[in-house]
Amino acid sequence: MRKSLILASVLGFTALTAPIAASLYWASHEALRAELDYAGSLADEMLRRSAAARQQIYLALDTLRGAARADCSQATLALMRELSMGLSYLKDVGAVREGRLVCSSMGQYKNGIALGPSDVQVSSGVKVWRDVVLPYAPGLHLNVFERDGWMVAVHPDFVFDLALHDQETTVAVLIGSPALILQSRGPIDPAQLMSDPALAAGHAELPDHLLVRRHSAQNNLTALVAISRAGLRERVQRQALILLPLGAVAGLLLVAAVALATHRRLSLPGEIRLGLKRREFHLHYQPVVDLRTGRCIGAEALLRWRRPEGLPMSPDLFIPAAERSGMIRAITAHVIDNALRDLPALLALQPDFHLGINFSAQDLEADGSITQLLRGLRAMKAPAGSLVVEITERNVTDAKAAAKQIARLHDHGVQVAVDDFGTGHSSLSVLAGLELDILKIDKSFVDAIDAQAAASMVLPHIIDMAKALSLFMIAEGVETETQADYLRERGVQLAQGWLYGKPMPLEDLLDLLRTQGRAWATRGRSMPV
Numbered sequence: 001m002r003k004s005l006i007l008a009s010v011l012g013f014t015a016l017t018a019p020i021a022a023s024l025y026w027a028s029h030e031a032l033r034a035e036l037d038y039a040g041s042l043a044d045e046m047l048r049r050s051a052a053a054r055q056q057i058y059l060a061l062d063t064l065r066g067a068a069r070a071d072c073s074q075a076t077l078a079l080m081r082e083l084s085m086g087l088s089y090l091k092d093v094g095a096v097r098e099g100r101l102v103c104s105s106m107g108q109y110k111n112g113i114a115l116g117p118s119d120v121q122v123s124s125g126v127k128v129w130r131d132v133v134l135p136y137a138p139g140l141h142l143n144v145f146e147r148d149g150w151m152v153a154v155h156p157d158f159v160f161d162l163a164l165h166d167q168e169t170t171v172a173v174l175i176g177s178p179a180l181i182l183q184s185r186g187p188i189d190p191a192q193l194m195s196d197p198a199l200a201a202g203h204a205e206l207p208d209h210l211l212v213r214r215h216s217a218q219n220n221l222t223a224l225v226a227i228s229r230a231g232l233r234e235r236v237q238r239q240a241l242i243l244l245p246l247g248a249v250a251g252l253l254l255v256a257a258v259a260l261a262t263h264r265r266l267s268l269p270g271e272i273r274l275g276l277k278r279r280e281f282h283l284h285y286q287p288v289v290d291l292r293t294g295r296c297i298g299a300e301a302l303l304r305w306r307r308p309e310g311l312p313m314s315p316d317l318f319i320p321a322a323e324r325s326g327m328i329r330a331i332t333a334h335v336i337d338n339a340l341r342d343l344p345a346l347l348a349l350q351p352d353f354h355l356g357i358n359f360s361a362q363d364l365e366a367d368g369s370i371t372q373l374l375r376g377l378r379a380m381k382a383p384a385g386s387l388v389v390e391i392t393e394r395n396v397t398d399a400k401a402a403a404k405q406i407a408r409l410h411d412h413g414v415q416v417a418v419d420d421f422g423t424g425h426s427s428l429s430v431l432a433g434l435e436l437d438i439l440k441i442d443k444s445f446v447d448a449i450d451a452q453a454a455a456s457m458v459l460p461h462i463i464d465m466a467k468a469l470s471l472f473m474i475a476e477g478v479e480t481e482t483q484a485d486y487l488r489e490r491g492v493q494l495a496q497g498w499l500y501g502k503p504m505p506l507e508d509l510l511d512l513l514r515t516q517g518r519a520w521a522t523r524g525r526s527m528p529v
């Protein structure tokens with residue numbers, strides 16, 4: 001039981017905490033996924049815009065190469081204006097001679113504007129200058145692309161014109177391999193981010209940042225997004241606010257389920273089931289004596305439960321629980337097994353000995369218990385009359401069926417006693433309809449003898465009735481000599497009670513029989529069969 005309670009506590013604790021822990025894990029997992037999705041969508045958008053800009057750059061360069069002579073004529077300037085006005089990402093389109101911008105859609109530059117050495121030349125032959133400030137557009141930092149003497153200027157911010165969550169986000173677009181940072185924005189140096197080996201997988205979880213990389217092999221472009229973990233923490237908290245109550249509800253439901261299962265397992269029927277499995281039930285025997293001679297001629301088998309905690313539990317508690325839960329058949333099967341196991345030793349000492357065992361309603365209604373009893377008796381060749389089945393009126397729900405079962409018992413020499421007679425469970429109507437052998441006078445009438453109580457007025461009538469029906473009588477709960485004398489004088493043959501012996505283990509009963517001596521054992525049966 002203690003083990004079961006510990007196990008139930010551990011299960012209950014796990015049932016409560018596991019869903020909460022799972023919801024917290026799920027919240028952080030979901031938040032991480034959402035943050036990576038957000039960073040991924042930023043990177044994708046940057047790549048999309050960069051690719052669109054690249055397309056426009058090449059379109060302009062190709063158009064100029066095909067259509068314009070390498071000069072700054074009015075026709076060429078008009079084409080440049082058309083291109084820079086018509087292509088959304090381009091700020092300017094111009095001609096470069098010997099490293100100098102000589103004209104553009106904005107006009108001609110007398111001495112040309114020196115561009116200096118380019119930052120990189122990509123595989124398609126395009127040279128790239130970053131962060132160029134042209135004198136006619138002083139506030140703009142442009143990226144300039146040149147091929148075959150034609151150039152286009154692009155404002156880098158077009159890529160970053162995105163709705164960023166916070167100022168902590170770093171974004172960058174890189175071109176070529178080895179990659180050149182075309183443009184970047186945010187607190188972290190993109191060159192530092194590019195060196196992280198985990199980036200090969202497309203994303204990395206750094207101590208302070210989540211990093212996402214997208215690459216377009218076709219355009220030889222790379223987009224990088226680094227978002228701060230502070231945002232992730234906020235998102236975890238938001239997710240937790242949604243998922244934690246669900247986890248708590250799931251935890252409480254699980255705890256309720258565990259409690260229910262534990263209650264079922266630890267409730268009395270569950271304990272009885274376990275007790276039977278662990279062989280915690282055993283029989284004690286209470287002597288039944290002949291009132292005339294004081295000789296022990298039989299005993300009633302009474303079930304005892306030795307529970308692991310050592311706490312006894314009265315059959316008054318567990319027998320009704322077993323009857324209600326349907327466990328009584330298993331209990332009776334155990335009683336029959338044990339009684340039949342012990343009977344030979346008792347008969348060996350006293351061949352006219354009889355053993356009484358209690359049957360409940362379900363034992364009487366179904367065939368199982370009676371079949372088990374008769375089969376066992378046959379196997380051990382026990383003499384007729386050595387077993388008495390005790391029933392109460394409460395057990396007789398179908399008098400006809402009960403009569404049949406009693407006849408079956410009689411056929412095999414088993415006697416039937418009506419127990420607790422006069423307590424309201426038994427009545428004359430039952431007695432009249434059933435072929436009973438013995439009437440057990442309830443302890444309450446025996447108690448009344450000493451007390452001179454009203455119940456004592458009833459006792460003589462019970463005795464007369466038993467005599468009229470030729471029933472043998474056993475008075476229950478006899479505790480004093482006065483009671484014994486009264487019963488003896490009125491012709492009650494047998495008695496059971498603390499005056500003669502409390503329920504005792506088999507060994508003690510065997511000792512008692514041994515001390516009765518051989519003379520008693522050979523005098524013959526005290527009860528009619």
Ligand SMILES: Nc1nc2c(ncn2[C@@H]2O[C@H](COP(=O)(O)O[C@H]3[C@@H](O)[C@H](n4cnc5c(=O)[nH]c(N)nc54)O[C@@H]3COP(=O)(O)O)[C@@H](O)[C@H]2O)c(=O)[nH]1
Binds near residue numbers: 300303315478
């Ligand atoms: N179906 C089954 N019922 C059983 C079985 N074992 C017991 N029982 C029934 O449980 C009830 C309580 O039994 P128990 O606590 O064993 O009490 C018995 C005696 O100990 C008690 N008794 C006997 N003499 C005296 C006495 O002088 N004083 C006193 N205070 N108590 C005494 O009476 C009980 C025997 O009652 P009964 O069976 O009516 O003869 C009880 O109803 C048992 O029947 C079982 O295996 N199956």
